[in-house]
Amino acid sequence: MPSMERTFSLKVPSSTENLAMIRDFVNGIGTRAGMTLADVAKLELAVDEACANVIEHAYGPETTKEVSVRATLDEDKIEILVVDTGKGFDPSTISPLSLEELVGQRKSGGLGMRLMKSLMDEVHYEMIPSEKNELRMIKHLKK
């Protein structure tokens, strides 16, 4: 039986102004997968968060680096792979503070990763030193 897997890719310069383009790309993928509007919105937000982290933290002020988003769609799931070549991070260093504690300390960091984990079924991060960082997120499709 032939595989139904399809892969779509988008590469954009590392500027926050391109987040809208990334959301449009993801919206198209989710719609093509037959997701509900609500689930497409969740997918868009999760990928926005991942790419905003890359642009703001991995690349910092550099706006000409490349943010790569690859979406692989099959019968059961959508897998999103966000790749950058910027500064990696150790996910275990993300603050485990509660929202109340973050507010008390006037901090707002770490919300993006919390959202990604809430919105997606799986989130995996791999840092390959001196090479690249990969964030892989999976959303299982409802039958």
Place this chain on the structure above:
Amino acid sequence: MATSFSLQRHTSGDLVILALDGFLDAHTAPDFEKAVQQELDQQNVRLLADCGKLSYISSAGLGVFMSFIEDIREAGGDLKICNLMPKVAQVFELLGFQSMFEILPTVEDGAKSFANGAQGA
């Protein structure tokens, strides 16, 4: 493409209503941050965010609410949120904002809440 964000400011007595319109993401959140900072600089600390036309918010936008709320409350005011579209309300709820912020159904409810002297969530 879904990129635009704008903010309109209205006042009602000492209440400042910031009407957010469009997409609040990492690209546009600095505009909102600047607007809230300007209010704080002018000692305007009774702030109501009218999100009736806000069609998208990411953590960058949520972070603006989080980073200012303590300073605003310590100054005797509050930053309340109202008129959320369901899609945006869901994002606030996912992170538990309803436990930290007063979120009201309408602008009128928000104004009444300030008039009644309720200061925090």
